[in-house]
Amino acid sequence: MDEDEVRALAALTTVAPPGDPWLGAVLAEHGAARVWADLVAGAPPPAGPADGEAVVDRDRVALRWRRWHAQARGVDVDALLAASAAAGVRFVAPGDPEWPGRLEALDAPGGRRSHGLWVRGRGDLRNLCLRSVAIVGSRASTPYGGHVAAELAYDLAERSVVVVSGGAYGIDGAAHRAAHAAGATVVVLACGPDVDYPRGHAGMFTDIARTGVLVSERPVGLRPRAKDFLVRNRLIAALTPGTVVVEAGLRSGALNTAAHAAELHRVLMAVPGPVTSAMSAGCHLLLRDRQAACVTSAEDVLDQIGPLGGVPPGPVRVTAELAPESARVLAAVPRGGGGPAVIARACGRDLESTMRALGLLAAAGLVERCPAGWRPVR
Amino acid sequence: MDEDEVRALAALTTVAPPGDPWLGAVLAEHGAARVWADLVAGAPPPAGPADGEAVVDRDRVALRWRRWHAQARGVDVDALLAASAAAGVRFVAPGDPEWPGRLEALDAPGGRRSHGLWVRGRGDLRNLCLRSVAIVGSRASTPYGGHVAAELAYDLAERSVVVVSGGAYGIDGAAHRAAHAAGATVVVLACGPDVDYPRGHAGMFTDIARTGVLVSERPVGLRPRAKDFLVRNRLIAALTPGTVVVEAGLRSGALNTAAHAAELHRVLMAVPGPVTSAMSAGCHLLLRDRQAACVTSAEDVLDQIGPLGGVPPGPVRVTAELAPESARVLAAVPRGGGGPAVIARACGRDLESTMRALGLLAAAGLVERCPAGWRPVR
Numbered sequence: 001m002d003e004d005e006v007r008a009l010a011a012l013t014t015v016a017p018p019g020d021p022w023l024g025a026v027l028a029e030h031g032a033a034r035v036w037a038d039l040v041a042g043a044p045p046p047a048g049p050a051d052g053e054a055v056v057d058r059d060r061v062a063l064r065w066r067r068w069h070a071q072a073r074g075v076d077v078d079a080l081l082a083a084s085a086a087a088g089v090r091f092v093a094p095g096d097p098e099w100p101g102r103l104e105a106l107d108a109p110g111g112r113r114s115h116g117l118w119v120r121g122r123g124d125l126r127n128l129c130l131r132s133v134a135i136v137g138s139r140a141s142t143p144y145g146g147h148v149a150a151e152l153a154y155d156l157a158e159r160s161v162v163v164v165s166g167g168a169y170g171i172d173g174a175a176h177r178a179a180h181a182a183g184a185t186v187v188v189l190a191c192g193p194d195v196d197y198p199r200g201h202a203g204m205f206t207d208i209a210r211t212g213v214l215v216s217e218r219p220v221g222l223r224p225r226a227k228d229f230l231v232r233n234r235l236i237a238a239l240t241p242g243t244v245v246v247e248a249g250l251r252s253g254a255l256n257t258a259a260h261a262a263e264l265h266r267v268l269m270a271v272p273g274p275v276t277s278a279m280s281a282g283c284h285l286l287l288r289d290r291q292a293a294c295v296t297s298a299e300d301v302l303d304q305i306g307p308l309g310g311v312p313p314g315p316v317r318v319t320a321e322l323a324p325e326s327a328r329v330l331a332a333v334p335r336g337g338g339g340p341a342v343i344a345r346a347c348g349r350d351l352e353s354t355m356r357a358l359g360l361l362a363a364a365g366l367v368e369r370c371p372a373g374w375r376p377v378r
Numbered sequence: 379m380d381e382d383e384v385r386a387l388a389a390l391t392t393v394a395p396p397g398d399p400w401l402g403a404v405l406a407e408h409g410a411a412r413v414w415a416d417l418v419a420g421a422p423p424p425a426g427p428a429d430g431e432a433v434v435d436r437d438r439v440a441l442r443w444r445r446w447h448a449q450a451r452g453v454d455v456d457a458l459l460a461a462s463a464a465a466g467v468r469f470v471a472p473g474d475p476e477w478p479g480r481l482e483a484l485d486a487p488g489g490r491r492s493h494g495l496w497v498r499g500r501g502d503l504r505n506l507c508l509r510s511v512a513i514v515g516s517r518a519s520t521p522y523g524g525h526v527a528a529e530l531a532y533d534l535a536e537r538s539v540v541v542v543s544g545g546a547y548g549i550d551g552a553a554h555r556a557a558h559a560a561g562a563t564v565v566v567l568a569c570g571p572d573v574d575y576p577r578g579h580a581g582m583f584t585d586i587a588r589t590g591v592l593v594s595e596r597p598v599g600l601r602p603r604a605k606d607f608l609v610r611n612r613l614i615a616a617l618t619p620g621t622v623v624v625e626a627g628l629r630s631g632a633l634n635t636a637a638h639a640a641e642l643h644r645v646l647m648a649v650p651g652p653v654t655s656a657m658s659a660g661c662h663l664l665l666r667d668r669q670a671a672c673v674t675s676a677e678d679v680l681d682q683i684g685p686l687g688g689v690p691p692g693p694v695r696v697t698a699e700l701a702p703e704s705a706r707v708l709a710a711v712p713r714g715g716g717g718p719a720v721i722a723r724a725c726g727r728d729l730e731s732t733m734r735a736l737g738l739l740a741a742a743g744l745v746e747r748c749p750a751g752w753r754p755v756r
Contacts, residue, residue: 148653272650272662275526275674284650287665287672294665294672296653 001095007077008036009116010091010219014080015039015071018217019112019231022048022061027115028107039065039072080219087194087220088209089120097323097360100129103238105264112234114217120193121213123184126323127364128212129239132162132186133301134261135179136236136254137171137246142279145171145247148271150178152244155298157183160365164188164240166232167201167214171246171254177204184212188236190228192220233257234264242267242305244295248282255282262291267304269295322364325349329357330366330376337372379473385455386410387494388469388597392458393417393449396595397490397609400426400439405493406485417443417450458597465572465598466587467498475701475738478507483642484616492613496594498571499587501562504701505742506591507617510540510564511679512639513557514614514632515549515624520657523549523625526649528556530622533676535561538743542566542618544610545579545592549624549632555582562590566614568606570598611635612642620645620683622673626660633660640669645682647673700742703727707735708744708754715750 009032016023027035030046038046045065084091092098093116106113119125135153137145153163153175163179164186166172172187179185185208189197193214196202205214217235218228233253237243237260245268248254261268270292273280286292295301322330332347344354358374361367367374387410394401405413408424416424423443462469470476471494484491497503513531515523531541531553541557542564544550550565557563563586567575571592574580583592595613596606611631615621615638623646626632639646648670651658664670673679700708710725722732736752739745745752 144652144654271653272658272665272672274522274652275649276522280650281674284672284674287650288674288678290668290671293668294650294662296659296662296666300666 001093004033005031006091006093006096006116007081008032009093010080011036011072011075011077012039013116013118013217014075014219015068016064017228017231018114019234020064021110021112022064024107024111024113024115025109028113032115036072039069040075042069042073084118084220087120089118089193089220092117092119092125097325098124098126100126100239102129102240103235106234106238112231114235114238117215117217118193118219119213119215121209121211123186123212124360124364125186125213125215127326127360127366128162128184128186129164130322130364131160132164132240133305134164134236134240134243134257135171135175135246136165136243136248136257137175138248138252138254138279139168139170139172140249140279141170141174141247142273142277144273144277145279146174148273149174149246152246152271152298152301153177153179153185154182156301157181157185159298159302161298161302162186162212164236166190166229166236167197167205169198169200173201173204175246176208180204180208180212184208186212186239187214188232188239189214189216189224190218190232191224192216192218192222194220195223197224229253230256234260237261237264237266240266242269242301244269244271244301245283245286245292246271247273247279249279250281250285252282255286258286258292268292269301269304271295325353326357326360329354330361333358333361333367333374333376334372335376337370337375339373343374379471382411383409384469384471384474384494385459386414387471388458389414389450389453389455390417391494391496391595392453392597393446394442395606395609396492397612398442399488399490400442402485402489402491402493403487406491410493414450417447418453420447420451462496462598465498467496467571467598470495470497470503475703476502476504478504478617480507480618481613481616484612490609490612492595492616494595496571496597497591498593499589499591501564501589501591502738502742503564503591503593505704505738505744506540506562506564507542508700508742509538510542510618511683512542512614512618512621512635513549513553513624514543514621514626514635515553516626516630516632516657517546517548517550518627518657519548519552519625520651520655522651522655523657524552526651527552527624530624530649530676530679531555531557531563532560534679535559535563537676537680539676539680540564540590542614544568544607544614545575545583547576547578551579551582553624554586558582558586558590562586564590564617565592566610566617567592567594567602568596568610569602570594570596570600572598573601575602607631608634612638615639615642615644618644620647620679622647622649622679623661623664623670624649625651625657627657628659628663630660633664636664636670646670647679647682649673703731704735704738707732708739711736711739711745711752711754712750713754715748715753717751721752 149171157179167187176185191197193216243261270283270286328347344351527549535557545565554563569575571594621639648661648664706725722729
C-alpha cells in the first residue's frame with residue numbers, strides 16, 4: 001500500500017468511527033487517498049456499493065459525510081503522525097507486514113472491516129496474534145473469576161500462547177497481569193492506545209508495552225465512549241483463533257465478543273462456574289445452547305483451538321502464516337546460529353530489514369539469541 | 379403373567395444377581411417357572427440364545443448354574459413372600475400394572491434386563507416414574523453440590539416431577555430430602571428395600587415410604603455388595619426420561635449412571651460447578667465432550683426432558699402412558715367429583731379394583747380427594 005493511502009487511512013481514524021460498513025465499502029472501491037481528498041475538499045460523498053449489495057440510507061450518509069468533513073478540514077496528518085510517534089504509537093494498515101491476517105475475516109461485504117490500527121509497544125502485532133487466545137469476561141468479576149482467568153492466562157502464556165483481551169478491570173486485567181508474568185499480551189482498547197483507561201491500569205499498560213502491544217482503531221488522545229467498546233469487541237474476536245469467556249453476567253459485554261467470535265466462525269469457549277453465581281450465568285447460557293465448548297484448563301483450550309490456531313512449535317506450519325519476507329528470513333537462519341549479516345546475505349536482503357524481521361521472529365518465539373547471533377527455536 | 383411365573387421370578391431374585399444377560403435370554407425363551415423348576419431339581423442349564431446372538435461361555439454358565447442350584451434348594455417361596463409382606467415389601471414383575479414401561483429399554487438382546495422389582499412404600503412405581511428425573515452425584519459431595527441438588531430437587535418436585543436417585547449420603551440424600559418436602563421420591567437401592575443402608579438414612583427411608591417408594595432388584599434382608607451398585611445404576615437411568623449429574627469426581631459412580639443414560643438414549647444433563655473443584659470435574663468432562671447438556675435450574679431440566687418425559691398436566695397426554703385399566707377409571711371420574719361406587723359403575727368395573735386404580739391415580743397426581751369423593755386434578 002503506498003504512503004498516500006496509509007496517511008489517508010490514518011487521517012480517517014480521526015474523523016470516522018471504526019467499523020462503519022458504508023465507509024468500508026467506499027474505501028474498498030475508491031481507495032483511501034481519493035476518499036480523504038474528497039472529504040477534506042467538501043466534495044459530495046463518493047458512490048457506495050451497487051444497490052443490492054447493501055441497503056444504504058443516502059440521507060444518513062450525507063449527514064455523516066458533512067460531519068466528518070467539518071472535522072477533516074482541521075486535521076494535520078503530519079502533526080498526527082508526529083504526535084503518535086512521540087507517544088510511541090505507530091500506524092499499521094492492511095498490507096503492512098505487521099497487519100494481522102485474521103482481520104481479513106471482517107472484510108466480507110457489509111462487514112465492519114478495519115482500515116488501520118494504532119499500535120503501541122515493542123511486540124509485533126501480527127506475530128503475537130499467530131498463536132493467541134482471547135480471554136474475556138466481566139469487569140465486575142468475582143474472586144473465583146479473577147482466579148480462573150489468571151490461572152488460565154498464565155498457563156497459556158507458559159505454553160507460548162499470547163493472551164488477547166480488553167484493558168478493563170476484572171477478567172481483562174486479571175488475564176493480562178498473569179499472562180504478562182509468563183509471556184507477551186495484546187491489549188485491545190476502545191480509546192487511543194496512549195490513553196490510560198482505566199487509570200488504575202496505567203502501570204500495567206506500561207509494563208505490557210515492553211514486550212507486547214496495546215492496539216486500537218482510535219488515534220492518540222481519544223477517550224472511549226460507551227459504544228466504542230462494542231465495535232472494539234469484534235477486533236478481539238477477529239484477532240484470535242478462539243475466545244474464552246471466563247465469567248459473564250447475562251448482560252455482560254463479553255457475550256457481545258462471544259457473538260462476534262461465533263459469527264466469525266472462531267472457536268468459542270466458556271468456563272463453567274457455580275450455578276449459584278449470577279456472574280457465571282452468561283457462560284452457562286453459552287454452554288446450555290451449545291454455542292460454546294466447555295473448557296476448564298489451558299489444556300482444554302489448546303485442544304479446542306489446536307487445528308485452527310494452535311501453531312505447533314515446528315517452523316513448517318508457522319511459515320505458512322508468516323508474511324513472505326519474515327518467512328524468507330526465518331528460512332535463512334542457520335540451525336547452529338548466525339549473525340544478522342550472515343542471515344541477510346543468505347536471504348538476499350539488506351541488513352536493516354533482516355534485523356527488523358529477526359526482531360519480529362523473536363517476538364513470535366521462532367528465533368532466539370545465541371552466542372553466534374540468532375538461531376531457530378527448536 | 380400367571381402367578382407361577384411371578385413366584386418363580388421372585389424366587390430367582392434370591393439366588394441370581396440382577397442383570398445377568400444369559401439368565402435374561404434364558405428366561406425370555408423358556409419362562410421363569412420352567413427355569414426355576416430346573417434349577418431347584420438340579421437339571422442341566424437350559425439352552426441359551428442361539429449362537430451368534432450372544433457369545434456365552436458354557437463353562438462359566440454351568441458353574442453359575444450349580445451355585446444357584448445349591449442356594450435354590452433352600453428357598454421357600456411362600457416364606458419369602460410372607461417375609462416381604464411383613465416388611466411392607468411387594469414384588470412387581472413385568473406385566474404388572476405397577477411395572478414401569480421404561481424398563482423395556484433394558485430388554486434389548488444382550489441387555490441387562492430386569493426380571494422383577496421389590497417395592498416398599500405407598501406410592502405407585504409406574505405412575506411415579508411417568509414424569510420423573512434422576513438426580514445423581516457423589517457420596518462425598520461438597521456443600522455447593524448438596525445445595526444445588528436440594529434446590530433442583532425441590533423445584534422439580536414443586537413442578538410435579540418425581541425425583542429418582544440412590545439412597546446414599548451426599549447428592550442422593552440431599553435430593554431425596556428436598557424433593558420429599560414438596561412431593562414424592564423414588565429411592566433405587568442395591569440392597570433389599572427393607573435394609574436401611576446407609577444406617578443414617580433409616581428415618582428418611584421411612585418418611586419416603588409414606589408417599590413414594592423404595593425399589594430394588596434384591597429381596598428383603600439382602601445387604602449390598604460393591605458391584606451391586608453398578609448394576610443398580612442402570613435401573614436409575616432406565617426408570618427416568620433423563621438423568622442429571624449434580625456433582626461427580628472423575629471416578630464417581632454417578633458417571634456410570636450417566637453412561638447408562640446415554641446408552642439408553644435418555645437425556646443426559648450435568649450441572650456445572652467451579653472448575654477449581656475436583657468434585658465437579660466429572661460434570662465438566664461430560665459437558666466438554668458434549669455428552670451432557672448444561673443445566674443450571676429446574677427450568678433447564680424441564681426444557682431438556684420436555685418432549686420425552688415431560689408429561690404436561692393435561693389428562694390427554696397422561697392417559698396415553700397409563701395402564702388401560704387406570705386410564706378407563708380416570709376417564710370415568712366426574713369433573714365435579716364423585717364417590718368410588720359412582721365411578722366404578724361409570725367405568726364398568728368392580729368397586730375394589732376401582733378404588734385401587736383411584737389410589738394409583740392419586741399417587742400420580744391425576745385425581746384428588748374432594749367432598750364428593752374423587753375429582754380429576756385440573
